Amino acid sequence: MKELREITAKHPWNLMTTSADKGQFLNILLKLINAKNIMEIGVFTGYSLLDTTMALPDDGKIPAMDINRENYEIGLPIIEKVGLAHKIDFKEGSALSVLDQIIEDNGLVVAPLDEPLRKYVGYYRNFVMELNKALTADPRIKIYQLPIGDGITLCRRIS
Numbered sequence: 001m002k003e004l005r006e007i008t009a010k011h012p013w014n015l016m017t018t019s020a021d022k023g024q025f026l027n028i029l030l031k032l033i034n035a036k037n038i039m040e041i042g043v044f045t046g047y048s049l050l051d052t053t054m055a056l057p058d059d060g061k062i063p064a065m066d067i068n069r070e071n072y073e074i075g076l077p078i079i080e081k082v083g084l085a086h087k088i089d090f091k092e093g094s095a096l097s098v099l100d101q102i103i104e105d106n107g108l109v110v111a112p113l114d115e116p117l118r119k120y121v122g123y124y125r126n127f128v129m130e131l132n133k134a135l136t137a138d139p140r141i142k143i144y145q146l147p148i149g150d151g152i153t154l155c156r157r158i159s
């Protein structure tokens with residue numbers, strides 16, 4: 001693809017941190033679960049963003065965030081060329097403050113949720129750690145960690 005050749009000639013350092021096969025695997029996982037809304041934290045030049053966005057239906061949405069817009073803009077022409085840019089809402093900034101803003105803009109007050117959800121979602125700053133602890137302690141859940149991209153944790157309920 002001419003655009004890709006031009007971009008890689010202009011930026012002779014590594015533009016992808018997720019390999020093509022890992023990206024395709026991500027894409028398949030998202031299709032398997034019929035994902036409609038996903039979030040990309042840490043976009044870099046957008047390679048994994050391209051893979052994940054491709055897996056979404058046309059009305060799917062992906063808030064994407066990175067502290068550096070310049071790198072995102074390196075890959076953006078490719079995302080535009082394949083007609084996927086409309087699904088992406090890129091915000092420049094540190095993920096925590098961008099997430100704070102998304103929550104505020106959408107009036108997402110999560111406090112009224114029931115206790116387990118409040119634990120996982122309400123205190124979203126500690127979300128990953130709390131979720132991992134709860135999943136590890138739950139004998140019904142099997143956890144698989146895969147060295148795909150920046151790392152993927154798959155959780156499956158077995159009973």
Ligand SMILES: C[S@@+](CC[C@H](N)C(=O)[O-])C[C@H]1O[C@@H](n2cnc3c(N)ncnc32)[C@H](O)[C@@H]1O
Binds near residue numbers: 018041071
């Ligand atoms: C390994 S790269 C992501 C690669 C990308 N997901 C891919 O596979 O193509 C990590 C990215 O996270 C971004 N980043 C680091 N700290 C961040 C933060 N606090 N909030 C948002 N993005 C951050 C960096 O600027 C960098 O672009």
